[in-house]
Amino acid sequence: MNAATPLLEARALAIGHAGVALGAPLALSLQAGEVVCLLGPNGCGKTTLFRTLLGLLPAVAGEVRLHGRPLRGHDRAQRARLLGYVPQAAPLPFAWHVRELVAMGRAAHLGLLAAPGRADEEIADACLHELGIAALSARTVDTLSGGERQLVLVARALAQQARVLVMDEPTASLDFGNQLRILDTVRALAGRGIGVLLSTHQPQHALQVADRIALMAGGSLQALGPAHEVATPARLATLYGVDAARIAASLPATGAMPR
Template structure:
């Protein structure tokens, strides 16, 4: 069993793929408690395969995935769910559950086989709704929500799970601008709660906003890994996306604040 606050999720020299055919080769990755890693790369590069392997849906062809030095294959599904939560790009349910109940489902991993959610579980769910500023949706039917609202609810459910690591698959892809900013703020605040985050995104600016480490994938391999200032250069962005991009500092009171990306449209 994994104990202590300073745990890490690791993938070491892993080949990933299906039916013995590797899509990704020699992938090594470490995510520590309280750390954010942004995953970038063109469509079809293998991000979904990486996520499925970390989540235990498919085994690595070679190498190993572990949490706190324990291979994930040794965890029961319930114990693994206490450690890792997942927020997909889209989620659909045919039943008109209320939002507060969908979020409460995240507490299932903390209950016994015939356990029922108690006062503490409902308080944790309510806190997640408040944290994401969607408490006003609590009595709404999940099936009646917009795509962006559903995304926020599933994020709240993951928080209610109280896992040590959260994997986010393009968490802002269906959100309006205001909710995108709110989600990025919340993700950044999770570092203070010693939660490790792995999120995929097509927006390099997210890595700069979050002060996250960056994992850049291209052509089935890990192309760059490190701090955003060193990894998200115009040369790297040109290499993986095929477009010219300027990367420059945004000054705040005359002092460089953070870098931003701007595509060159008249190239």
């Protein structure tokens, strides 16, 4: 793959359900070591876009490319080795132990029916330590708070060691300290050459971690570009339907948030 080829790319991609598009076709790309953040109101199509990029929903039109090849040209095992996903926090169906669930992120690297080995368990432990939740290792997920479950899902995605990580509102339900821990982790992942695509309802978070920001409404992208050029009070006021002066007061000054 050429160095300029995006890790993940949407070409004239229309998203929707049952063949009905939510909005106009969009174009989006993610490079190695880049963080792209998606901002938009509830119901604008962010999760639908993510699920389409991951191949969990069919595209209404257009194409998704992964590592320079059409997504449909990768089998499930290849996708799992390349694409990691952190969904929105939700109750989990089984009472797995935390360490067991995080080690499931290694499945893409194992043979059919193979169980995680010592090396896989060590990777899982390292991911738990990285997020500061090693103390939860022996707990079952049904005993965790919503924020703790979210951190465990992030740890599982880290254990997958994918080249692209898609994170749907990863800081939702987290307290302030854990929000900062996730944001630091996102930048650290980008520093390792991993491409990160995430959504958030916090423009401040986007400005802290993103190289580029995309604004989404009605199933379409309204703007895409360098973070501080796109996430302006005027554009955010239009996006969210609130007063620009109030948004300006809530945002950090350009360059005020260290990367």
